[in-house]
Amino acid sequence: MPLSVTLLAQTRPHEQRAKEIYRELIEIDTTDTADGNVTRAAEAMAERLKAAGFPAAASRLAAQAPFWNAMMRTTCVATMLGGGRAHNALPQLASANVNCRIIPGVSPASMREKLVEALADPKIKVSFVGQPTPSEPSPLRPDVMGAVESPTKEMFPGVVVAPVMTTGASDGRYLRNVGIPTYGVRGLFLDINDVRAHGKDERLGVKQYFEGLEFLYRLIKALAGGS
Numbered sequence: 001m002p003l004s005v006t007l008l009a010q011t012r013p014h015e016q017r018a019k020e021i022y023r024e025l026i027e028i029d030t031t032d033t034a035d036g037n038v039t040r041a042a043e044a045m046a047e048r049l050k051a052a053g054f055p056a057a058a059s060r061l062a063a064q065a066p067f068w069n070a071m072m073r074t075t076c077v078a079t080m081l082g083g084g085r086a087h088n089a090l091p092q093l094a095s096a097n098v099n100c101r102i103i104p105g106v107s108p109a110s111m112r113e114k115l116v117e118a119l120a121d122p123k124i125k126v127s128f129v130g131q132p133t134p135s136e137p138s139p140l141r142p143d144v145m146g147a148v149e150s151p152t153k154e155m156f157p158g159v160v161v162a163p164v165m166t167t168g169a170s171d172g173r174y175l176r177n178v179g180i181p182t183y184g185v186r187g188l189f190l191d192i193n194d195v196r197a198h199g200k201d202e203r204l205g206v207k208q209y210f211e212g213l214e215f216l217y218r219l220i221k222a223l224a225g226g227s
Contacts, residue, residue, distance in 0.1 A: 070167050074111065076100040097129065101167050108132035135173035138181035144223075148185055151218035155187075155211065168197070187215030 079099045084091035100111050108128070116126050140163055149161045172182035189208050196202045204212075 070101065071165060074100060074103045074106055075167075076111070076115065102134075104137065104165070108134065133173055133177065135176040138176055138183055141181070144181075144183055147219060147222040150222055151187070151215050154218070155215055185216070185219060186212060187219065188212040 076098050078096045080097040081095070083094035098115065100108075100115075102108060102111055112126055112128070119126065145161065152159055152161050166184075170182075170184055172184060175182040188204065188211070190204070
């Protein structure tokens, strides 16, 4: 599966932590698919891993889909703009909410400094909407990975199980920050070029929905020691 190796496409020092987290991805056999073929994305990733810093592979991978491009770097987008108090009056103030998806190893404070630097205007105040709560990743325990691999082999033969970073976050960070290892597993197949998360028309295929239910049911039974 081509999924999951994109973090290794970075070589800048402040992203070394992310590379260490996903180091075991190097050992994943991306040719282990139903038909034995390696996809273009997997080829690019393998080339990048072997070259240990060759930027062309990362560029080709990023060019294949916005999803991969976003996973290889920190991104910031203005998601909401505001200004003015009345339709017939000039606005006294203007505001913008900038949503940043920060790659592991980069601090929120450093991203704020980058925004201040990019704006280059002392009259513009940059502040956090809420207090950032970053967390360290949970260890990839063999018992957890084994429990995920079991229903995967039963329901989706040939699919490789691999850890992956997503471009979002979950409430799992609060549990990790108090010492409780937390993992996110979906068991869902999505169209990588049709991601509508948080949109008004967010959707999931009917077949994929019921497959996901069955997958999670089997996973919970495995983790709970059921048969």
